[in-house]
Amino acid sequence: MPQIAYLGPAGTFTEQATRSLTGDFDAELVPFETVPLALTAVRRGEVLAAGVPVENSVEGSVPATLDALTTDEPLVAVQEALLPVQFDLLVRPGTEQSAIRTVASHPHALAQVRDWLAANLPGAEVRATSSTAAGAAAVAAGEFDAAISAPVALEHYPSLERLVGGIADVRDAVTRFLLVRRPGKLPEPTGADRTSVCAVIGDEVGSLAELLAELSLRGINLSRIESRPIKDRFGEYRFFLDFDGHVADARIGDALTALRRRCSTVRFLGSYPKADRTPASVRETASEQAFRLSAQWVEDVRAGRLA
Numbered sequence: 001m002p003q004i005a006y007l008g009p010a011g012t013f014t015e016q017a018t019r020s021l022t023g024d025f026d027a028e029l030v031p032f033e034t035v036p037l038a039l040t041a042v043r044r045g046e047v048l049a050a051g052v053p054v055e056n057s058v059e060g061s062v063p064a065t066l067d068a069l070t071t072d073e074p075l076v077a078v079q080e081a082l083l084p085v086q087f088d089l090l091v092r093p094g095t096e097q098s099a100i101r102t103v104a105s106h107p108h109a110l111a112q113v114r115d116w117l118a119a120n121l122p123g124a125e126v127r128a129t130s131s132t133a134a135g136a137a138a139v140a141a142g143e144f145d146a147a148i149s150a151p152v153a154l155e156h157y158p159s160l161e162r163l164v165g166g167i168a169d170v171r172d173a174v175t176r177f178l179l180v181r182r183p184g185k186l187p188e189p190t191g192a193d194r195t196s197v198c199a200v201i202g203d204e205v206g207s208l209a210e211l212l213a214e215l216s217l218r219g220i221n222l223s224r225i226e227s228r229p230i231k232d233r234f235g236e237y238r239f240f241l242d243f244d245g246h247v248a249d250a251r252i253g254d255a256l257t258a259l260r261r262r263c264s265t266v267r268f269l270g271s272y273p274k275a276d277r278t279p280a281s282v283r284e285t286a287s288e289q290a291f292r293l294s295a296q297w298v299e300d301v302r303a304g305r306l307a
């Protein structure tokens with residue numbers, strides 16, 4: 001049975017998302033303490049794939065995941081999942097809200113209940129843990145007074161109880177997760193795909209605008225752009241781009257060819273079906289047929305068959 005890594009321990013949002021990503025096949029889910037450790041296990045071939053959180057509708061991207069995807073050997077995303085996220089305040093039985101001095105959770109969870117904490121636990125100290133479930137485990141071990149966890153965490157930490165449920169500042173928050181593997185056969189195009197790349201461009205006038213123009217000129221819808229520092233050179237950035245379409249689509253292949261020419265580095269991070277299955281809208285001039293006919297025309301001109 002294939003082993004699939006996830007950000008653990010049991011009871012994280014990532015575990016739930018990874019279960020839904022691997023629902024179609026038998027898999028053994030293996031918890032890792034951090035996203036980089038889970039990705040290292042994939043790179044070493046110790047597990048087949050890893051489920052990782054990438055972005056949240058309230059708090060934005062998960063920097064640890066973006067950084068870990070671009071350092072070391074390339075990995076590619078093959079599937080995407082969207083998970084609604086809700087948060088509970090878990091405590092050891094008998095803990096009163098007024099007695100809570102420390103609250104532990106993953107930084108992304110803490111950020112999504114910031115207003116609730118300010119209004120309801122103004123004096124409590126906030127402590128970051130490697131995941132929401134790690135926060136619950138630490139509360140069960142007596143290290144902190146309360147944890148902000150996924151509702152499912154209670155099943156794994158039965159010694160805790162839910163003091164308050166549904167404490168997210170924004171209802172209906174959603175987190176996007178990816179299943180990533182070592183490069184290999186790509187998922188087939190479905191007509192409702194997303195492609196992710198990471199590009200490094202020169203620090204020159206117009207370089208980002210020109211890169212984006214390569215997409216818009218080919219009718220490609222950009223769904224996300226994010227920059228992260230390169231780290232060892234101050235002021236230089238990597239741009240993470242997500243856009244509608246599959247690398248097998250003519251317009252995407254054409255755009256990637258242009259990106260490869262323009263950028264000092266382009267890392268392909270995958271073409272995979274979008275979780276919401278919304279088909280890409282492709283204008284007539286960017287259709288497969290339009291690309292095929294125009295490429296054929298150039299071939300004919302080059303061969304002296306047409307002018």
Ligand SMILES: O=C(O)C(=O)Cc1ccccc1
Pocket residue numbers: 007011012013014015053056085106108109130131132133150175
């Ligand atoms: O810590 C978890 O449970 C995770 O899976 C990371 C996370 C944290 C907050 C929102 C979404 C994912």
